[in-house]
Amino acid sequence: MAERSWSFSKAFRNLFTGPELITEETWDELEAALLTADFGPEVAESILDQLRADVERHRITEVKELRRILRDAIEERLAAYDPTLHLSERPAVILVVGVNGVGKTTTIGKFAKYLTAFDKKIIVGAADTFRAAAVEQLGTWAERAGVDIVKPQQQGQDPASVAFQTVQRAIDEQYDIAIIDTAGRLQTKGGLMDELGKVRRVIEKLAPVSEVLLVLDATTGQNGLAQAEAFIQHAGVTGLVLTKLDGSAKGGFVLSVQQKTGLAIKLVGQGEGIGDLTGFTPHVFAQQLVG
Numbered sequence: 001m002a003e004r005s006w007s008f009s010k011a012f013r014n015l016f017t018g019p020e021l022i023t024e025e026t027w028d029e030l031e032a033a034l035l036t037a038d039f040g041p042e043v044a045e046s047i048l049d050q051l052r053a054d055v056e057r058h059r060i061t062e063v064k065e066l067r068r069i070l071r072d073a074i075e076e077r078l079a080a081y082d083p084t085l086h087l088s089e090r091p092a093v094i095l096v097v098g099v100n101g102v103g104k105t106t107t108i109g110k111f112a113k114y115l116t117a118f119d120k121k122i123i124v125g126a127a128d129t130f131r132a133a134a135v136e137q138l139g140t141w142a143e144r145a146g147v148d149i150v151k152p153q154q155q156g157q158d159p160a161s162v163a164f165q166t167v168q169r170a171i172d173e174q175y176d177i178a179i180i181d182t183a184g185r186l187q188t189k190g191g192l193m194d195e196l197g198k199v200r201r202v203i204e205k206l207a208p209v210s211e212v213l214l215v216l217d218a219t220t221g222q223n224g225l226a227q228a229e230a231f232i233q234h235a236g237v238t239g240l241v242l243t244k245l246d247g248s249a250k251g252g253f254v255l256s257v258q259q260k261t262g263l264a265i266k267l268v269g270q271g272e273g274i275g276d277l278t279g280f281t282p283h284v285f286a287q288q289l290v291g
């Protein structure tokens with residue numbers, strides 16, 4: 001696989017191409033690199049403590065070995081969260097939430113395409129009804145992915161009614177999965193959370209909600225997480241989607257975001273193309289990260 005811009009091979013180049021034996025300087029460089037990669041101070045410190053103990057216990061002297069145990073330590077931590085998507089209901093209803101511009105609509109397009117490869121019959125619902133452009137954009141993605149869409153009949157239609165119509169049609173026409181796009185911004189946070197609550201209640205008259213996926217932009221790191229706090233507190237989020245990892249040197253955010261929220265990353269976006277979405281596999285990710 002091509003080297004990613006966030007890979008350790010880049011962020012940690014000095015460390016892994018420097019002297020072969022571990023010195024005090026190695027630890028300083030490792031700490032700086034972990035912080036640069038946005039692991040966050042607590043996670044960075046805890047990884048360093050663990051590695052120092054391992055190095056001592058196993059009498060490790062080579063940087064090469066340190067790299068291996070670093071990779072294992074990161075994989076183990078990433079794997080503490082279950083990335084399985086729960087889509088066994090018929091239809092499985094997925095709500096996609098998050099602030100504007102993080103990549104919600106793009107993610108829905110990619111995700112719909114990804115699911116069609118498993119022979120799933122998919123419908124998407126444009127419940128971000130305040131912006132006509134958002135509805136159009138989802139329409140374009142639905143077309144690209146070759147899936148059906150329910151749009152509002154007029155601009156500003158109640159988002160809950162679009163969500164209801166989407167799920168109703170999914171039931172009537174035996175779709176496997178209904179994915180619903182929601183608004184990222186309203187006048188107030190309270191207003192937005194009330195709206196999401198209503199969308200959810202209305203859907204639940206017809207079918208349970210299988211997943212609420214919160215989309216986060218990896219390039220905004222810890223800052224983006226603060227912006228998404230209200231969703232985590234009030235929207236019943238069941239999993240995270242991290243987008244724009246291709247444009248980010250902050251691969252470490254992946255681990256810190258799981259630890260901070262207690263939520264698993266279930267999907268990862270690594271580009272603007274329709275094929276640039278994958279499930280989250282700790283082993284593969286740790287490998288990409290550390291090299």
Ligand SMILES: Nc1nc2c(ncn2[C@@H]2O[C@H](COP(=O)(O)OP(=O)(O)OP(=O)(O)O)[C@@H](O)[C@H]2O)c(=O)[nH]1
Nearest residue numbers: 100101102103104105106184243244269270271272
């Ligand atoms: N490089 C890169 N760009 C992405 C990725 N995902 C989304 N984008 C880009 O991010 C921008 C915003 O994406 P949208 O899908 O419109 O975001 P949104 O959250 O739906 O935004 P609103 O419709 O305004 O609520 C677009 O230019 C996308 O092409 C990704 O994984 N990598």
